[in-house]
Each structure stands twice: as structure tokens, then as C-alpha cells.
Amino acid sequence: MKKSLIALAVVAASGAAMAQSSVTLYGVADAGIGKVKYGSGGTTPGNDASNKVEFQSGSLMTNGNSRIGVRGVEDLGGGLKAGFNFESGLDLDDGASLGSGGGFWGRAANLWLGGGWGTFKLGRTLNPSFYGMATWELTGAANYSVVANTFGFSGNPTPRHNSQFSYKTPDLGGFSAELGYIFKPDNAGNARWDVNAIYANGPIGVGLAAHKQKNGKLGYGVGLKWSFSNFALAASYNDKEKVRRGFSLGGSANFGAFTLTVDATRDTRNQLGKKRTNFLVEGKYALSKRTFVYAAGLRLDGTTNYGLGIRHNF
Template sequence: MKKSLIALAVLAASGVAFAQSSVTLYGVADAGIGKIEAGGNDGSDKTEFISGSTMNNGTSRLGVRGVEDLGGGLKAGFQFETGLDLDNGAQANTAFWARQANVWLGGNWGTFKLGRQFTPSYLTTATYELTGTANYSVLGNTYNYAGIGLRANSAFAYVTPSFGGFTGALAYVTKTDLGLPKAAWDLGLMYKNGPIGVGLSANKVANSKTNYQLGGKYNLGNFALAASYTQASDQAQLRRRGFGVGASANFGAFTATLDLTRDTKNEWTGKKYTNGVAELKYALSKRTFVYGAFLRLDDTNNYGIGVRHNF
């Protein structure tokens, strides 16, 4: 881990030595106190220090990204990102660069990215999800971002440029990389312009059924309304379907959000649930805010209070 951190520092310093590469060091620090019924940092259901948990707004991280202008409108870049546990300073994931590890080429024709990265279904959900895809997102936790999750390993992905607010993203992972009988694909179509955000995603991983999610958000000044419908499935072809509705209100530095999901079919647990998250945030600056959230998830009650700083 020390060697990796030294490499990070060298990469960051190279942004000074080679300005044309535009290398940037960035990160997030997020910690607080909370309770996760499914087992917290020490495997208990007790109130404890939380970092990188379901009830943190985000996971603390340190990342480095860079871009080089190749001329003729063509650019090349990379992104490496690791998770950190502020409870004890340990690496948050099994693999050091588990959050992002990719290289890309881009231009007026779009961006082609190779490596570990966000899935198109996640990017689509972010278009209309009310908490900013926080760790405690009820939509993300209930339906696992249309069944495919946040990130994909060994992915080949293409993202189009924006056409009047319309963007498309397509990712593919070979069956060899998955170690499964079939390959995986994921498609996201997004529209974000002014007060409107709409997204449709569809994906299939080997033996799963085709998963999909359709959602939208509309901003009404200080208020926003959102709704979605999802079908997610697993490798046993068990399905979970349902809809989500929510609203948020912004009053100066305060933002309050209530987001709900309701199953119409749930073969994952055999019981249909109504889940929900209530969140309150107060912005101390453009980069720092405090938050409190309560998440009701499949018969568990979870809460967290914390502070997040972006740098």
C-alpha cells in the first residue's frame, strides 16, 4: 500500500513537471456515527463510528486522473481511484484501485474507455436519483442499479457526446473475463437539460434475465420530484420488480429528501417490501456538508450522521 501511495504522489507531481498531461489528485473524506442492522464495521448492530458504510453519504477515496491533448481534437486519459476507511486508515477494498482503474480515448465523436469503471445503468440512475447516488440510496440498495451494480471489471465502454442533452453509454464484458457462460452488456440512454432528467437503462449478465430501469426527475425551483420503475434479476433468474417515487426540497443551505421504493414482485427474498430513505443535508461550503439519513431496507432500520468533504 505504501508503494502505491508513493506512486500516487509521483503521478500527482508529474502534473507539475509535465503540465500538458494535466494530472490531478482528488478525493473525498466522509465519516460519522451510525447503526447498520445488517452488521456494521465490527459486524454488530450497535451504534458505532462509520466510514465507507451503507449509511455514509459516500465512501472516502483518493484518486488520480489525467488527460493529454493529442491534437486534432483527440485526447487520452486515465483514472485510478482507491477507497479509504477513516475508521483505521486501512484500504477500503480488496483490490487497491477497486473504485476506478481505466484508460480512455476521446474526441468530438465521444469517449472509449477500457477497464474498471461505472456501469451505464449506474450513470443512467444518477440522472434522476435524488440523493446523488449516496451509499444509502434506496433505489440503489433495493434494486442494485438495475441488477448489474455500480461498477464493472474488464469493461469496454463507449459514451456518446451530448446531443442537445441526449447521451448514450454502452458497455461490454466478455464471458472469459466474467468466468460465466455468456458475456455481459449494459446500455444507458440519458437526457438532461434544464429542469428535466430522464434515463432508460437495460442490461444482461450471462444467465440473468434482461434487466431494465426507467426513471425521471423534474426540478420545480426549490423542489424536485422523481419516479422510476425497475426490473432486476440475478444469475438464478430470480427477479425483483418495483417502482420508486420521491421528492426533495432545497431551502438555502438545507436540502431535505424523501425517496421510497415499493416491490411489485420480489423473488430475491420471497417477500415484497416498501423501502425508504429520509435525508437531511446542510452545506457548510461548496465542498463540505453535514448530513443525517435514515434508511428502511427490507425489514432493517439503519441511520447515519456524518460530514463529507470533497477535495
């Protein structure tokens, strides 16, 4: 009898502990048709290997990359929580894995610990520069974002870092900041830091971010978005490690389920070639809260690219 009571107590305690934990499977399915003239896969100018109308998945002219991920969180009590996030890219063309970092979990592989004092995160993750730009960028950091493709993510060429240690402050009336750091043994002998400061409260979103690698050049970006009624305006200034710098200006208008966005960038300095004016026109129609169709045209460094697709979030 005593053993039965003890077993029931253990089961009850285990159930209570499990009730404090949760694991979520999530993902994105995004594909369409389009034409990408800006390099093969949309990353390198001057290569017209993909200059044909074809199926698009994880390309320059899809809204985003298809992915599947799992994330979990455990309530440790006293306001303290622990969690993880693993995420893998997926090519809807043939079902192959698209690991942004070369591995299966190339999009995310990290562990975090957080509380009222903020959050520490360790592993492969989106860097602070990305979140700085995402605060004000009009397309939600789409693959065809004219700002990201011209200047990177607040001047950072990549949105993710390996082996990153980061600390993010709690939200303080709309203000937050994050500092990421990579030790030199984890980055080819060159330590790297990345930082942002964000204010997002009501109709105003402001993001400032900067990054630098040892023996490298400073990159930074600052942007502002102001939303009013059914409209939003955004402007920014970015310096991509003194190789390319300039500004952006754009706006979006919402008409019920349909959203129209126009965004443009202009170089004030470009060591890669002549100064460019790039622009994007995007239309999105929401079929539900999780699914929308989109059409976009992107003029990027002298090339014309376009796509038509559908995205479903789950």
C-alpha cells in the first residue's frame, strides 16, 4: 500500500513538472515561380545562370525560406526559464535540406536561460544586427528586401552567427538592447561583437545596430518606422563595413487583406562599382492569419528580378 502511494506521488510530481514544460513544432512553407537575374540564387551579381522563369524555393524572389523547427521552454520557477531552438531549412523543389550554416540545423541551434533580468543565449542564432533591422524594415526581412540585399542587415553581410554568446535586456517600456560576442577561437582567430538598441512602442519603431570583427571594419545601420492609420513610412542609413553605404526610404499601405509596399535604396558610397539606386515593389494578399500570396519585383544593381508565390506559416 505504501509503495502504491509512493508511486502515485512520483507520477503526480512528474506530471506537475511536465506541465511546466512545453515543446512546439513550427515551420514555414514558401514557394512560387519567378525569374532571378541577380546571380545564381540571388547572391552574386554578374552570373545569369538562373535567368529563366522557373520554380522558386529559398531564392532571392521568395518571401522567405521554407523551414521546420522545434523549440521548447521549461519554467524553472521564480521567474527563471530555460529553453532551446533547433531549426532546419527545407527546399520545396526536391525536399533537400537547406542548412544555412552547412549543417542540418543550420538556421538555428541554441540554448537560452532567461528571467526578469534578461536572457542569455548560446549557440547558432540570428545576430543582434538582424533584429535591429527587423524593427523598422517594411517587408518583414523578406528574401527580396531591397535594404537587406543592398546593405545587409544593419550593415552586417550575414543575419546569423555561429558559436555566439549573447545577452538581451528585458523590455523596458519599449526599449531593449542586445550584445552578441564570438570568441576568437570560434571565429578563425578573430573575435567578433554585434550589438543593437531598439525602441518599439506603439506606432514608432527605431533600431540601431553595429558590428565589428577584429582586424575588420565597423558596420552599422539605423532605421525608423512610423505607422499611422493604414500606412507606414520607413527610412534608414546603413554602412556595410565601409564597402557600401547609403540610405533607404519607403512606405506601405494596407487596404483590408491587401498590402502594397514600395521601398528604395541609394548608395552614397560603393567600392564594388558605380553607385546604384535599387527599389522594390511588393504586393501581399492575406488568405488567413497564417497564409498569404505575394508578388514582388526587385531592381537590384542593374538587374530585374520578379516572383509570385504563396507562404504558409504553421
